[in-house]
Amino acid sequence: MDTGQPGHLQPKRVTFVVLILLFCVLWTSAFVATKLALRDGPPLTTAAIRFLVATALLWAGSRATGVRFPTHPREYARLAVLGLLNTGLYLGFTYMALERITAGLTAVIASSHPLAVAVLASRFLGEPVARLPRMGLLLGVLGTVTTLQGRLTASAPQDAASGIALAVAAAASLAIGTVYYRRISGNLHVLAVNTVQLAAAGLFLAPWAWLAERDRTIAWTPLYVGSLAYTVVAVSIGAMVLWYWLLRRGSATAVSSFHFLNPVLGLAMGALVLGEHLEPWDLPGVILVGAGVYLVNAHAGTRSLDAPGSRSRPFEEGSPLHGANVAHDLPHRGGGGELHPGGGATAPDPAGRLGSRPGP
Numbered sequence: 001m002d003t004g005q006p007g008h009l010q011p012k013r014v015t016f017v018v019l020i021l022l023f024c025v026l027w028t029s030a031f032v033a034t035k036l037a038l039r040d041g042p043p044l045t046t047a048a049i050r051f052l053v054a055t056a057l058l059w060a061g062s063r064a065t066g067v068r069f070p071t072h073p074r075e076y077a078r079l080a081v082l083g084l085l086n087t088g089l090y091l092g093f094t095y096m097a098l099e100r101i102t103a104g105l106t107a108v109i110a111s112s113h114p115l116a117v118a119v120l121a122s123r124f125l126g127e128p129v130a131r132l133p134r135m136g137l138l139l140g141v142l143g144t145v146t147t148l149q150g151r152l153t154a155s156a157p158q159d160a161a162s163g164i165a166l167a168v169a170a171a172a173s174l175a176i177g178t179v180y181y182r183r184i185s186g187n188l189h190v191l192a193v194n195t196v197q198l199a200a201a202g203l204f205l206a207p208w209a210w211l212a213e214r215d216r217t218i219a220w221t222p223l224y225v226g227s228l229a230y231t232v233v234a235v236s237i238g239a240m241v242l243w244y245w246l247l248r249r250g251s252a253t254a255v256s257s258f259h260f261l262n263p264v265l266g267l268a269m270g271a272l273v274l275g276e277h278l279e280p281w282d283l284p285g286v287i288l289v290g291a292g293v294y295l296v297n298a299h300a301g302t303r304s305l306d307a308p309g310s311r312s313r314p315f316e317e318g319s320p321l322h323g324a325n326v327a328h329d330l331p332h333r334g335g336g337g338e339l340h341p342g343g344g345a346t347a348p349d350p351a352g353r354l355g356s357r358p359g360p
Contacts, residue, residue, distance in 0.1 A: 019246060020258045026239040028265040030231055031103040031110075032273050034095060037227035040219040043095035044209035050228060051087065051202030054236040058195040067189045069196070075188070076196060083197030085177030088204040093170035100163025102276040107266020108147055109167040112289055114296050115140040116175035124179055136295025143263075143288025146281050190244055198236070260290035 037046050062069070070076050097106055115137050121127045129137070148164060218224065263286040270276035 016246070016249070019242065021261075023239055023242050023246065024258055024261050024265060026234055026242070028107055028262050028269055030235040030239075031094075031098065031107045031266055032269045033227045033230045033235070035098050035103040035270075035274060037224050037231070038095065038099055040221050040224035041228075042209070042213040042216040042218070043099055044092060044205055045213050045216070045218065046228065047091050047095045048202050048205040048209045050231050050236065051091075051198045051205065053228075054232045055195055055198040055202055057232070057237060058191055058198065062189070062191045062195055065191070067191045069192045070188060079193060079196040080200040082177055082181055083200030084204055085173050085180060087197055088201035089173040090170050090177070091201070092205055092208075093166045093173060097163045097166035097170060100160040101167060102270050103274055104267035104270030104276050104278075104282075105147065105164070106167050107270070108263040108286060108289060109144065109164070109171055110174070111262040111266065111293060112140050112144050113171040113174045113178075114293055115144075116172060117178045118296050120175055120179045121182065125182060133296045136292040138292070139288045139295065140292025143285045143290075143292060146288060147279075147285030149281065194240060260294035263289045263293075 034046075070079065094106060094110065118129050118133060118137055122129050267276075267278060267282055267286055271278050
């Protein structure tokens, strides 16, 4: 709502924008925190610990507040599939990728997954992609290719091709999970949904971690414990709660449209915190990716910060891409299980039903 003074925002609107920016920072910082944790612990084991600890905390909070959990095995099965795709595989691949490539590049690739969602939803759900979102897809693909080719052809490459392949597999899993979510429906509380999905992801990864990493040990250093605690409390729980709060009080389109900042934030945090080297093609690449994600997510601004509770259909003229982990769960609507270091958790619609968010 305008104040009547051009160029000035109402205090509540400014606060809302600041909280959106905070969410973007939390989502992107998960890549850096994970990279730090992997200095002292193997990837799959670390991911499994994160999911199971977050599960325990969310379960305790859910029980304390009287949240209703699923009662039918089919509900648990669907949530388990979502947890496998949007958390287990997505973050499992992401953690493995972070051992091989920079946190910044991992964030760029993860941030491009809404582009894949648009393509998959058009092919398998019959959802048309409007003109501007189609332009966004082209820009996003061009930006991703630009960034990747710059990294792979650098004189001293920081990023292994195997790591890039794992990051791409992670983004693909997140996109598939988002499209899968859009084929089912639910009416459960978001805490129950995320608790079940995190549990499924942790139980899936635990045996694989034991088989693949049983000869590797964890050094329980302050850095490892602190980084792990940060991803559990600040990201898996804190950012998730913030995302849902934003969705309930403002525009899902407006929130999602800010994800164009994530590729830039990812590269910046990697350089500032981890000392990762920036390549000449990084800047034009992330600008193109950011522009593409923005066009796909927030075409025509059908929901504004001043229209709380407004709703629109994804992929149509005048509507955003909301639905892939539009998961998550915290970055789209679509169904993830938590805030991935880039990743996706399920989110409720304004009426409180199960929805999806983009994967931070």
